[in-house]
Amino acid sequence: xxxxxxQGSADDLAARVPDGxxxxxxxxxxxxxxxxxxxxxxxxxxxxxxxCAPMAGLAADLLIGAGCVATLETSAITFGEYGxxxxxxxxxxxxxxxxxxxxxxxxxAALEAGAKDIPFIPLRGLIGSDxxxxxPDWKVIDNPFGEDDPILLLPAIRPDYALIHAPYADRxxxxxxxxxxxxxxxxxxxxxxxLATVEEVRDVDLFxxxxxxxxxxxxxxxxxxxxxxxxxxxxxxxxHYEVDEAHFRRYAELARTADxxxxxxxxxxxxxxxAAE
Amino acid sequence: MNVSRQELLxxxxxxxxxxxxxVAVGASSPIPGAGALLARDWAAREIPSRRLFLTILGSxxxxxxxxGGVELFDMAAQGRLDAFFLGxxxxxxxxxxxxxxAGGTYPQTAVRWPGxxxxxxxxxxxxxxxxxxxxxxxxxxxxxxxxxxxxxxRNDGVYRPGGPIGLLTNLCWFAFxxxxxxxxxxxxxxxxxxxEVHDNTGFDFDGAADVPTTxxxxxxxxxxxxxxxxxxxxxxxxRFVAQVFPNAA
Numbered sequence: 001x002x003x004x005x006x007q008g009s010a011d012d013l014a015a016r017v018p019d020g021x022x023x024x025x026x027x028x029x030x031x032x033x034x035x036x037x038x039x040x041x042x043x044x045x046x047x048x049x050x051x052c053a054p055m056a057g058l059a060a061d062l063l064i065g066a067g068c069v070a071t072l073e074t075s076a077i078t079f080g081e082y083g084x085x086x087x088x089x090x091x092x093x094x095x096x097x098x099x100x101x102x103x104x105x106x107x108x109a110a111l112e113a114g115a116k117d118i119p120f121i122p123l124r125g126l127i128g129s130d131x132x133x134x135x136p137d138w139k140v141i142d143n144p145f146g147e148d149d150p151i152l153l154l155p156a157i158r159p160d161y162a163l164i165h166a167p168y169a170d171r172x173x174x175x176x177x178x179x180x181x182x183x184x185x186x187x188x189x190x191x192x193x194x195l196a197t198v199e200e201v202r203d204v205d206l207f208x209x210x211x212x213x214x215x216x217x218x219x220x221x222x223x224x225x226x227x228x229x230x231x232x233x234x235x236x237x238x239x240h241y242e243v244d245e246a247h248f249r250r251y252a253e254l255a256r257t258a259d260x261x262x263x264x265x266x267x268x269x270x271x272x273x274x275a276a277e
Numbered sequence: 278m279n280v281s282r283q284e285l286l287x288x289x290x291x292x293x294x295x296x297x298x299x300v301a302v303g304a305s306s307p308i309p310g311a312g313a314l315l316a317r318d319w320a321a322r323e324i325p326s327r328r329l330f331l332t333i334l335g336s337x338x339x340x341x342x343x344x345g346g347v348e349l350f351d352m353a354a355q356g357r358l359d360a361f362f363l364g365x366x367x368x369x370x371x372x373x374x375x376x377x378x379a380g381g382t383y384p385q386t387a388v389r390w391p392g393x394x395x396x397x398x399x400x401x402x403x404x405x406x407x408x409x410x411x412x413x414x415x416x417x418x419x420x421x422x423x424x425x426x427x428x429x430x431r432n433d434g435v436y437r438p439g440g441p442i443g444l445l446t447n448l449c450w451f452a453f454x455x456x457x458x459x460x461x462x463x464x465x466x467x468x469x470x471x472x473e474v475h476d477n478t479g480f481d482f483d484g485a486a487d488v489p490t491t492x493x494x495x496x497x498x499x500x501x502x503x504x505x506x507x508x509x510x511x512x513x514x515x516r517f518v519a520q521v522f523p524n525a526a
Binding site for chain 1 (some may be wrong): 308335337343347377383386391392395397399402425433434435514517
């Protein structure tokens with residue numbers, strides 16, 4: 001099959017992302033586009049504004065460590081049970097990135113505003129926190145429909161692209177995502193849509209049944225797609241493969257130092273053939 | 278009967294959650310997750326059987342949401358989430374919590390933690406927030422946090438139907454008195470003393486000099502924790518279960 005929406009590799013997707021772009025990445029359970037992340041590093045992307053929807057792990061640590069990120073907007077950077085984000089911590093200490101610390105629902109709400117293309121959205125909570133104190137782009141107003149009810153406004157987030165990974169695309173480029181609806185929000189909020197990798201393209205039509213249609217991200221929200229087998233590796237992908245714990249242990253050791261991290265990039269990012277095995 | 282620290286905490290969490298209809302457990306929280314699974318198991322054994330809706334973030338099987346990550350926060354806003362767990366690198370005596378970092382000048386803090394997660398929202402909205410932090414030291418339980426990820430309850434006119442009911446640590450359970458904005462020592466875990474709690478707590482708190490001991494799980498609860506509960510939480514926290522319950526599989 002030949003399709004205009006289907007590119008040869010994740011590197012073709014990464015080539016579309018200009019320096020300075022605002023890109024959204026998702027949580028480890030949502031389908032992380034790790035191969036596209038590695039391709040962005042291979043491309044030497046710079047000055048990215050990384051929006052973690054609403055937090056991220058290894059993908060963010062890699063991009064930060066490789067010097068691709070100027071601004072980081074997130075609610076957390078965490079590997080969960082699998083170690084510490086040393087490159088994130090190092091970049092913060094050096095003042096190498098601008099940090100926009102948030103809370104998860106603030107990023108979700110701002111993306112929802114982005115998907116509606118409205119300029120801002122109100123959100124409960126946050127007032128009186130140091131998160132709000134350090135975000136001059138957030139504003140507190142009096143609820144115009146109530147009395148004595150202060151509420152916080154968040155500016156909309158519209159990334160240029162969302163980077164996502166899904167189990168498969170159908171023959172028309174629709175993606176099966178199951179209930180990982182974060183991917184829908186990320187794709188819809190993005191001006192250009194999602195750059196999607198998939199494990200495979202299947203010669204089926206996801207809209208032929210309500211059961212599959214309900215778990216589908218329609219192709220209209222997708223800018224471009226490429227096949228990347230085990231494209232979320234070393235993070236797991238739903239029912240398809242588990243997290244590669246041994247690899248995370250290796251990363252945790254190497255990423256402690258800048259030299260070790262450079263060796264990691266040489267071995268697992270720049271030589272991608274071996275990494276995929 | 279030998280009860281481990283983790284087993285006591287799981288059992289205590291389950292007791293705190295038992296009145297709930299709906300519970301969610303956030304990131305990096307295997308003990309709260311296991312406690313919630315035990316509470317759900319107890320609710321199911323009531324006559325008539327009662328459902329406890331449970332979502333453990335990071336789990337596919339124990340996740341009763343279908344609208345993406347935003348659903349947890351919308352559910353909290355709708356008043357449909359009774360309990361949630363929050364921790365912190367620092368917690369102070371007014372129940373302000375810090376999940377961001379300590380020392381230095383923000384954002385270049387001397388120590389950096391992952392970040393605030395959902396705390397800056399859920400702390401205001403969920404009626405039974407359980408503060409959970411295993412380490413009970415003066416470095417964690419401080420007079421005043423260096424950064425407020427989420428403020429403790431205060432009379433500032435901000436919409437706040439939620440807040441903390443207390444703080445569970447390796448040493449004790451403190452209830453939180455929202456009107457007085459102070460922690461109250463309620464029970465001390467077996468093998469520990471009130472004096473030890475004072476020595477290791479950096480903030481002032483209330484409570485009698487002689488407080489009860491935290492209840493131990495009975496044999497039935499212990500068997501459940503070590504068997505089916507450990508196996509269920511292993512889906513989201515395999516490393517925790519491998520370390521703490523190596524015989525569960």
